[in-house]
Amino acid sequence: MRLWTVTEPWGPEGLTLDETADPMPGRGEVRVRLRAASLNYRDLLIVRGRHVGGALKHGAPIIPIGDGCGVIDMVGEGVEQHQIGDRVIPLMVPNWRSGPVSPAKMAGALGLHSPGLARELAVFPERHLIKAPSYLSDSEAACLACAALTAWSALFEGPGLRPGDVAVIQGTGSVSLAVLQFAKAAGLRTIVTSSSDDKLASVLALGANHGINYRTVPNWAGAVRDLTDGVGADFVLDMGAVGSLSESLRAIRMEGQIAVVGILEGGSAIDPAQFLASAARIRGITVGSAEMFDAMVRALTHHEIHPVVGTVLPWTEAPAAFEMLSDGNQFGKIVLEF
Structure with a gap:
């Protein structure tokens, strides 16, 4: 062979x-x-x-x-x-x-x-x-x-999400697309971030409720707050890019959950005060x-x-x-x- x-x-x-x-x-x-x-x-x-x-x-x-x-x-x-x-x-x-x-x-x-x-x-x-x-x-x-299994674990193996909850999905990679599909099937409201308008158009065609271009809207957490009447998202899929976790903490509601699945270039430092203020639950996902x-x-x-x-x-x-x-x-x- x-x-x-x-x-x-x-x-x-x-x-x-x-x-x-x-x-x-x-x-x-x-x-x-x-x-x-x-x-x-x-x-x-x-x-x-x-x-x-x-x-x-x-x-x-x-x-x-x-x-x-x-x-x-x-x-x-x-x-x-x-x-x-x-x-x-x-x-x-x-x-x-x-x-x-x-x-x-x-x-x-x-x-x-x-x-x-x-x-x-x-x-x-x-x-x-x-x-x-x-x-x-x-x-x-x-x-x-x-x-797909990583996406499943991120969405459904942590604190329970309910239909109507808001899920923010960073990027349009394979895990992100699987999370989008599972979230749609579970009745979640989805917000996808990307640097490409073409990819955002594609995820909207797949059923995403909202898309945010983080190059034209670098403060995408503020846009998430606007879309959720200031409350913030119930769930954020974080891909581990530079600055992403800090922005995820600004986008999440109090005691919301952040699932970190990415190992992208540069890592992502956070301010401990920001973490404490959010009272968020952060989980690292391993398949x-x-x-x-x-x-x-x-x-x-x-x-x-x-x-x-x-x-x-x-x-x-x-x-x-x-x-x-x-x-x-x-x-x-x-x-x-x-």
Whole structure:
């Protein structure tokens, strides 16, 4: 089989298409033939060798990408939950089954601590797989394990939101678009910020209630206050850009919740007095558990929500796809098809 690897010196230009023997499943394992894989910003950080403060400085080769979909083409002895022909999604964080997150549960993340999905064939313990919703295409199903699950966790695994509550969504990246879709299905009122009028037009077409261009309205928190009669938003999805958290604190109502999901360039410092004045609840979001994934799939299927796919490329063009993601101009997920 063929697979992409990357090592020092890191970067999309360092991706190498290699070939190795086909893997074979052992007891309790299945082999998945990949059909599609989608890129996330965390994958770009990994390929650049600096995910979570440079976790990849050991220099060992990485098979990147943690989000994908495939079909089981071989099963080992003792497999009970799956069979040949099942279309499945590998859990990006397979050890987090339920409950609160912990370092032990985060160990083994695909494309970081264990081999990712930039390969034609992969073997997994059967419990590390979720059946793909039948109504989704391969490319759409390949968008669920990272961005969609992160969005679900941000919106629904914290203090409860109710229909009519106001959700501010920073940006139009894959997590932001998934939050918009889930928020719309839950009856929330949504305000999306972006630096592009064209992208704002696209999110309004997807059902956003309001759009704010933060380049022309840098004090977007004031605009949020105006749209909420001075009360502020109930929820803010914060992408971790320079100054974003400070502005989120100005936009949130007292005791509202801010979900931080981004690791964008430069970070975001806050004034402790501003934090205390808001009495906001700030949560860092790290994907989600298998239990959350099951709940998300039920909701997706009930509402027949389709992830927003922007660009589809052959998987052999992975370096070009990572460069495209690095440019930051895409709208919707970048998907590699096998």
